[in-house]
Amino acid sequence: DIVxxxxxxxxxxxxxxxxxxxxxxxxxxxxxxxxxxxxxLQQRPGQPxxxxxxxxSNRFSGVPDRFSxxxxxxxxTLKISRVEAEDVxxxxxxxxxxxxxxxxxxxxxxxx
Amino acid sequence: QITLKESGPxxxxxxxTLTLTCTFSGFSLSTSGVGVGxxxxxxxxxxxxxxxxxxxxxxxxxxxxxxxxxxxxxxxKNQVVLTMTNMDPVDTATYYCxxxxxxxxxxxxxxxxxxx
Numbered sequence: 001d002i003v004x005x006x007x008x009x010x011x012x013x014x015x016x017x018x019x020x021x022x023x024x025x026x027x028x029x030x031x032x033x034x035x036x037x038x039x040x041l042q043q044r045p046g047q048p049x050x051x052x053x054x055x056x057s058n059r060f061s062g063v064p065d066r067f068s069x070x071x072x073x074x075x076x077t078l079k080i081s082r083v084e085a086e087d088v089x090x091x092x093x094x095x096x097x098x099x100x101x102x103x104x105x106x107x108x109x110x111x112x
Numbered sequence: 113q114i115t116l117k118e119s120g121p122x123x124x125x126x127x128x129t130l131t132l133t134c135t136f137s138g139f140s141l142s143t144s145g146v147g148v149g150x151x152x153x154x155x156x157x158x159x160x161x162x163x164x165x166x167x168x169x170x171x172x173x174x175x176x177x178x179x180x181x182x183x184x185x186x187x188x189k190n191q192v193v194l195t196m197t198n199m200d201p202v203d204t205a206t207y208y209c210x211x212x213x214x215x216x217x218x219x220x221x222x223x224x225x226x227x228x
Binding site for chain 2: 001037039041048049050051054060092094096099100101102103104105106
């Protein structure tokens with residue numbers, strides 16, 4: 001199985017300031033079709049997860065442009081340019097390049 | 113628009129079999145490339161992928177749970193069913209279904225408690 005490791009596990013951030021979450025996979029996420037199936041999910045308190053970013057850097061429909069994804073191979077980053085109160089929650093990276101699909105442990109974003 | 117909704121028992125006893133149904137709309141499971149997956153989340157813990165079924169009836173399972181899981185689809189009813197045998201208290205979790213391996217749309221989830 002591909003292990004997904006997120007850092008940090010908790011991130012206190014001041015409103016209006018940037019935030020960054022890292023995700024590292026135990027092996028390359030480049031698929032034989034050339035795509036990298038690395039996604040980022042947001043889970044607000046009491047809500048189901050929501051897709052933010054797919055294939056490393058593509059924002060899903062309706063996702064604000066303050067969210068961005070980058071990376072390649074085994075190292076990936078989710079950045080929030082200016083944190084807003086509604087961004088509080090847990091963020092997960094996930095890979096679908098190889099079965100079984102796996103998730104990171106989650107990073108809790110909280111406001112200082 | 114795409115919607116998914118999970119349904120099933122909220123309480124099951126240890127050793128019983130859990131049957132969950134995902135009823136969806138806005139897409140068809142007979143369309144090439146489409147799939148529906150199941151993911152669970154124990155209270156306060158991380159997400160865990162369980163199973164996925166594709167339009168062509170290709171089925172994928174979590175290796176650690178494969179012996180206990182069965183996923184099926186009813187294209188005419190727009191439903192996907194997940195069964196999990198031999199339930200244990202550690203299987204207490206919110207169970208979600210989601211559209212495709214990309215998880216672009218999720219149901220609201222259903223909390224299943226395993227207790228005698």
